[in-house]
Amino acid sequence: MDHHDLIVIGSGPAGRRAAIQAAKLGKSVCVVEKGRRVGGVSVHTGTIPSKTLRETALNLSGWRERGFYGRAYRVKENLSADDLRERLHITLNHEVEVLEHQFARNHVDTIKGEARFIEEKKISVHGEDGEISELAADKFLLTVGTKPFRPKDYPFDGKTFLDSDEILDLVNLPRSIAIIGAGVIGVEYATIFNALDVHVTLIEPRDSMLDFVDKELISDFTYQLRDRGMILRFGKKVEKVKKLDGAGCQIDMEDGRSIKSDMVLFAAGRMGATDSLGLENCGIECDHRGRISVNANTFETSVNGIYAAGDVIGFPSLASTSMEQGRIAACHAFGEKAHEPPEYFPYGIYAVPEISTIGMTEEEVNERNIPYECGIARFRETSRGHIMGLETGMLKMIFSLKTRRLLGCHIVGEGATELIHVGQAVINLGGTLEYFVENTFNYPTLAEAYKIAALDAWNKMPH
Known part of the structure; x- marks a missing residue:
């Protein structure tokens, strides 16, 4: 039997970083x-594919140039699903090649197959060819990720009613699509299809979406979606979904209204991909969504020597945080020092437009009774915004009145996920309003919005 110091089950962001560490x-x-x-999941059905699809859609549709040339502008007429997939396959192949090279040069062994625990320190691996091998290790790390949640009473068929994995294998672009679930995945795909001029209806049983984001940003974002013709049905649950005899689906809502569309995407939640791991054989229990509980600092499970990281342990379920979790878990597993995860990390939502946020929202600052002031900049106030033809986009910063430190930074608009790192550095280094007021930013850039927002706050604050 092959024996290793560490066996990592799953090769996503957490598993990759842990194995190399x-x-x-x-x-x-x-x-x-x-x-x-x-x-x-990150490379094949999640992070990389959805972001590649977004970039392809924006490029081929001419979305970024419509501020200059009008809403009818197109780079390529009659966009097809094949056009979207072509770039996707090129990107995924490159990602896989980079990862395989990383494993090879660091002498990390890889085995293809489904792992299942036999006992606490031993697993069996079932290969595609039916061959079964047994492996043992001193330490294990579970980074199996998640899979779409699929209610049993919904008519999933991979063609007209799909989950968030199946949507990547579209044969034809629909004329209309209804998306159930206004979480991160649902919002991202809703805005991508909208940018492709597909008629989109977004359905969410809660009264709002993305509750962890500053409400002022969500208000601005919601206005943009409605202004673009997207239909938002919030505050009502789905009663029943049925496929129509001709084509498409009908969604019956609890308020008696119905929604008909060519296609339905169900994106209301994901589950930990743990059902085939045989965790009962090593003493680990999962919650009702298949997620594993771990120590918040070491990422060790309830069983000594078995760790878990990434989406399978729940929030925040980001590729960026999963990478750090995997690295930290590997260090703790072998007694090496590892820093604690920082209190604040950036959250990126790759919708159209992007949303990115770090630190406290205005609602959280109010709950803590911290005296504060806000500064806001609109991208159209920057010269770079004019050059890019931006009509929308905003940056919001929240400062403490007592210490003048930056408490939160929230951005909606083009390049938000890149711009957020300036705010991240200032927050985690304890920087204040004066940093933005006293320093020079490249001109013309969207980052100049930091200076504009800081001056907006400075003008409101006592001196």
Whole structure:
């Protein structure tokens, strides 16, 4: 039986970073991946594909140039699903090649197959060819990620009623699509299809979407979506979904209204991909969504020597945080020092437009009774915004009146996920309003919005 210092089950962001970190510590590492190629959900059905689809849609549709040339402007007429997939496959192949090279040069072994615990320190791996091998290790890390939640009474067929994995295999672009679930995934796909001029209806049983984001940003974002013709049905639950005899689907709402569309995407939640791991054989329990509980600092499960990281442990379920979790878990597993995760990290939502946020929202500042002031800049106030033809976009900063420190930074608009890192650095280094007021920013850039927002706050604050 092959024995390793560490076996990592799953090769997504957390598993990849953990495996390489352990290898750099001189440990023998094996990664078990049940997919055809390494990379996990992030590379094949999640982060990379959806962001590639977004970029392709914006480029080929001419979305970014419509501020100059009008809403009818197109780079390519009659866009097809094949046009979207072509760039997707090129990107995914590159990602896989980079990851395979990283594993090879760090001497990380990889095995294709489905892993299942036999006992606490031993697993069996079932390969595609039916071959079963057994592996043992001193330490294990579970980074199996998640899979779409699929209610049993919904008519999933992979053609007209799809989950968020199946949407990437579209054969034809629909004329209309209804999306159930206004979480991050649902909002991202809703705005991508809207940019492709598909008629979109977004359905959410709650009264709002993305509750963890500053409400002023969501208000601005919601206005933009409605202004673009998207239909938002919030505050009502779905009663029933049925496929129509001719084509498409009908969604019956609890208020008696019905929604008909060519296609339905169900994006209301995901589940930990733990059902096939045989966790009962090693003493680990999951919650009702298949997620594993871990120590918040070490990422060790309830079983000594078995760790878990990434989406399978729940919030925040970001590729960026999963990478750090995997690295920290590998360090703790072998007694190496590892820093604690910072209190604040950036959250990126790759909708159209992007949303990115770090630190406290205005609602959280109010709940803590912290005296504060806000500064806001609109992208149209910057010269770069004019050059890019931007009509929308805003940056909001929240400062403490007592210490003048930056408490939160929230951005909606083009390039938000890149711009947020300036605010991240200032927040985590304890910077104040004076940093933005006294420093020079490149001109013309969207980052100049930081200076504009800071001056807006400075003008309102006592001196």
